[in-house]
Amino acid sequence: MEKWRAALKGRKIIMACSLVIMFFFIITLLAPWIAPHDPVKVDLLDKLKGPSGEHWLGTDHLGRDNLSRLIYGARVSLGFAALIFLSSLLLGVIIGSISGYIGGWLDSLLMRFCEGIMAFPNLVLVLGIVGIFGPGLMQVLLALMMVQWVYYARICRNMVITLKERNFITAARISGSSAWSIIRRHIIPNVQRPIVVMGTLEMGWAIMDISALSFLGLGIQPPNAEWGAMIHEGTSYIRSHPELMIYPGVLILVVVITFNMLGEALSERYGISKR
Helix, strand or coil: CHHHHHHHHHHHHHHHHHHHHHHHHHHHHCHHHHCCCCCCCCCHHHCCCCCCCCCCCCECCCCCEHHHHHHHHHHHHHHHHHHHHHHHHHHHHHHHHHHHHHCHHHHHHHHHHHHHHHCCCHHHHHHHHHHHHCCCHHHHHHHHHHHHHHHHHHHHHHHHHHHCCCHHHHHHHHCCCCHHHHHHHHHHHHHHHHHHHHHHHHHHHHHHHHHHHHHCCCCCCCCCCCHHHHHHHHHHHCCCCCHHHHHHHHHHHHHHHHHHHHHHHHHHHHCCCCC
């Protein structure tokens, strides 16, 4: 009975988290149509106004509509986090599958390279890369992709080492299938689910990293909206208008917690251990 209750609770959490994430992604897609105002339009006569019928969440220090900026900020925080996740996942799965299946000196070389990257804290390494190429959203995306793929590669490589000893892989090898064909048709489909499940946890970290770098002025540049950059802009008004920091901060908190809860629930449901 307890087992059934736990399973039902897990399904409810997965469903609830999926709906919340879906809602935010729909917001990002429909931003041009649902945002009530231009997010970069400056109107100094309306600066730092409270909530009203025209500006539901008030305005910032330049008279820009807070709600519109939060909606467009979601496009950056969520959209580019998803891009980082998909790109890192694709690269990591391909390299991890090749490394684990081929083995030998190639496996040793790739894994030593991954260990070299993992020896540094993520944010420190990203800051170093952004410092070399200069501030900007594309530089941040490139830096985060260069850091994130190694985790997927190592996880995938460990699973492939176990998988390649299974009977169906041996049968495919005996039948004359090439290494690439075995990786594409048999290896990758069997590692997709656990990698994607663990990737939901990484989505939360990607959003945090994008927001942190934008807060430091290294990510998206003004006047474009992004949640971390909005928090940075609101620091000067933390006493008089704390809502300028609270609004984007709460959204970051909700989205990151939702992704973490989804990842935890999926890990428990499918019996997948986290890295």
